[in-house]
Amino acid sequence: MNSRSFFLIALTIISMAYGIASQKYQWFPAPQARAVIGQARLALDELFFSGERWYYLPSEGRALVPTYEAEQVQPGFTLITGIAQDNTLQIRIVSFKGEIIHKWNVDWYSIWPDAEHLPQYLQPKGKPGTHIHGSKLMDNGDIVFNFENLGLVRLNACGETVFKLPYLTHHAINVDDNGHFWLPGRVDYVTSLSDFPNYIPPFKDDTVIEVTNDGHLVREISVMKLLNDNGYAGLMYLAAAGTKETYVSGDVYHMNDVEVFPSHLNQGVFRHGDIMVSLRNINTVFIFNKDTLKIRYLTTGKFVRQHDPDFIDGNTISVYDNNHIAPDDFGHNSRIVLVNADTNEVSTYFEGNDEVPFYSHKMGKHQWLENGNLLVLESMNGRVFELSKEKGIVWEYNNIIEGSEVVGIMEGAERISLKFNKAFFSNKLASCKPH
Numbered sequence: 001m002n003s004r005s006f007f008l009i010a011l012t013i014i015s016m017a018y019g020i021a022s023q024k025y026q027w028f029p030a031p032q033a034r035a036v037i038g039q040a041r042l043a044l045d046e047l048f049f050s051g052e053r054w055y056y057l058p059s060e061g062r063a064l065v066p067t068y069e070a071e072q073v074q075p076g077f078t079l080i081t082g083i084a085q086d087n088t089l090q091i092r093i094v095s096f097k098g099e100i101i102h103k104w105n106v107d108w109y110s111i112w113p114d115a116e117h118l119p120q121y122l123q124p125k126g127k128p129g130t131h132i133h134g135s136k137l138m139d140n141g142d143i144v145f146n147f148e149n150l151g152l153v154r155l156n157a158c159g160e161t162v163f164k165l166p167y168l169t170h171h172a173i174n175v176d177d178n179g180h181f182w183l184p185g186r187v188d189y190v191t192s193l194s195d196f197p198n199y200i201p202p203f204k205d206d207t208v209i210e211v212t213n214d215g216h217l218v219r220e221i222s223v224m225k226l227l228n229d230n231g232y233a234g235l236m237y238l239a240a241a242g243t244k245e246t247y248v249s250g251d252v253y254h255m256n257d258v259e260v261f262p263s264h265l266n267q268g269v270f271r272h273g274d275i276m277v278s279l280r281n282i283n284t285v286f287i288f289n290k291d292t293l294k295i296r297y298l299t300t301g302k303f304v305r306q307h308d309p310d311f312i313d314g315n316t317i318s319v320y321d322n323n324h325i326a327p328d329d330f331g332h333n334s335r336i337v338l339v340n341a342d343t344n345e346v347s348t349y350f351e352g353n354d355e356v357p358f359y360s361h362k363m364g365k366h367q368w369l370e371n372g373n374l375l376v377l378e379s380m381n382g383r384v385f386e387l388s389k390e391k392g393i394v395w396e397y398n399n400i401i402e403g404s405e406v407v408g409i410m411e412g413a414e415r416i417s418l419k420f421n422k423a424f425f426s427n428k429l430a431s432c433k434p435h
Contacts (some may be wrong), residue, residue, distance in 0.1 A: 055083045055131070056406040057382065062398045064098040069394040073386055074369035076415050077101055081135050081145065082382065082399045083408030087127040091135060091143055091412075093420065096395060102425040104143055104159055106132060111153060117166035118150060119188070133363070133411045134172040134183060137420065138213075141428045146170050149186065154215060157425060158432035163215030172308070176260040181211040182275065184255045185220070196224065198237065198246050206255035208275060219290075223253055223277065226288065230295040238282045254281040256307050261287070261314075268314025269297055269341040276317065278309050285309045285319060287341075297341045308365040315342040318349065318368070324361045334359045336366055336374065350374065350391055358385075367414055375415055382407035386415075 077093045084090035084105075092103040108129040115123065124130055135145040141157035152165035152173075168186045175181055185207040192201055208226075210219035227236050240246040257278040261270045269287075270276075274296060276287045283305065286298035303321035310318050321335040333352030340346075352358030363379035373394065374387045382399040399408045 053087070055409045056401065059400055059405050059407045062400065062407060064400045065096070065397055067393050067396040068096050070096070072388055072394040074371045074373050074415055076418050077420060078397065079135065079137050079412065079414045079416050080410060081132045081412035082410035083128070085401055085403070089128050089132050091132065091145065093416070094397065098397060101422055102157070104155055108147055111161060112151060112164060115150065115166070122150065131411060133170055135412050136173040136175060137416055141424065144173055144181065146173065146183070152211065157428035165211060165215050165217065167209065167217060171256040172258060174259045177263050179213045181213070182258045182260050183209060183211070184258050185209040198248065200247050200249040203249050204251050206253050208258050208277060221293065223255060226293060229293065232298070235282055235284060235300065251281060253279040256280050257309060259309065259311065261311050265311060266314050270311065270314050276309055276311065278306060280305050280307065285317065299339055302339060302346045303337060305362070307363060310366070310368065312338065316340050318366065320364050320366050322360060322362060322364060332359065334364065336376065350387060356391070356393055363411060365412060369415055375413060377410060377413040379410055382409050384410060384413035
């Protein structure tokens with residue numbers, strides 16, 4: 001072996017050794033390379049509405065309201081959020097027959113033309129720019145909603161902006177007994193954190209945030225720190241795939257709900273003011289005390305990529321189990337399950353079947369109604385249906401795009417109070433300033 005060959009072999013071995021060490025000990029250029037790759041991945045991840053218009057699907061002959069059993073439904077109009085015509089966003093209130101009682105045509109670009117709180121990779125690039133995920137109708141007819149991962153907005157019934165919160169809010173909005181909003185937020189890190197050395201940037205830390213009804217942020221709780229401080233480090237690195245390392249990156253938890261245990265329910269394992277959190281990517285739901293930040297109850301692996309857990313009583317929650325365990329055309333079903341925190345028993349309340357198909361591989365919500373019925377949102381199929389206590393459909397609404405043969409996805413569906421009738425919104429509109 002000549003000296004030149006020896007030099008090249010030695011250089012190769014040294015380079016390989018340095019490459020391995022740089023990954024292990026995060027020497028230059030490993031962190032920089034990971035950051036560049038990660039930024040590109042985040043950018044691709046945020047192009048939610050780029051390319052193929054996946055949020056429209058064939059209507060397949062579906063009717064707007066194929067089923068309406070007037071004697072069996074829970075009275076009241078339904079608040080719908082979803083995709084409308086021409087790649088636009090709309091929040092609407094509909095009757096049981098599908099009549100639009102009131103609507104907000106929501107445009108990111110007119111509401112937030114100067115979103116300086118967003119890094120470049122999060123800036124919307126074209127209509128609709130984002131989607132509406134999480135909404136709440138207020139007593140005075142205002143609507144509060146999330147531009148998904150972009151910010152929180154409150155509009156009055158006339159469509160005028162009441163406030164905008166420049167924070168990366170998403171998925172859900174719940175209101176506590178004080179009228180404060182609790183919702184998921186997120187913080188994107190593009191540099192390492194010394195307390196969490198195996199979190200490789202860029203990564204997302206989910207946050208539980210509390211916001212006043214006039215749009216001021218009053219509390220921000222890190223989910224990453226919450227799990228770590230409560231001794232759940234194993235869940236923090238559940239996404240690690242390597243044999244000899246526990247590096248994680250990107251969207252580690254994907255929190256999709258925050259809910260407060262309300263004062264009108266009797267206490268059990270759960271106490272008044274406790275906060276429930278859903279972490280989709282690690283199939284986990286937990287409840288913690290908002291003052292001590294101690295986790296009171298945690299369950300993992302009882303569902304697959306779940307959404308929208310709801311408090312039923314002091315010991316029981318219901319969970320929208322997307323059950324995403326196979327390709328979307330596999331023919332399996334989503335479920336609504338009941339979890340008893342006192343006994344750890346899990347039971348299926350409803351599962352999709354041949355008579356009542358039900359499957360959404362992501363998103364989705366459910367609402368327990370006063371008459372015992374259950375409202376179920378099949379988001380990715382653009383459909384919401386009301387189940388009787390006997391598990392039959394008594395009302396169904398499909399998000400048919402007017403003048404087309406497609407259905408648009410729906411991110412929200414909620415039966416609202418009887419006070420929100422036609423007269424309520426007619427009076428609101430009569431007081432609007434002319435444009």
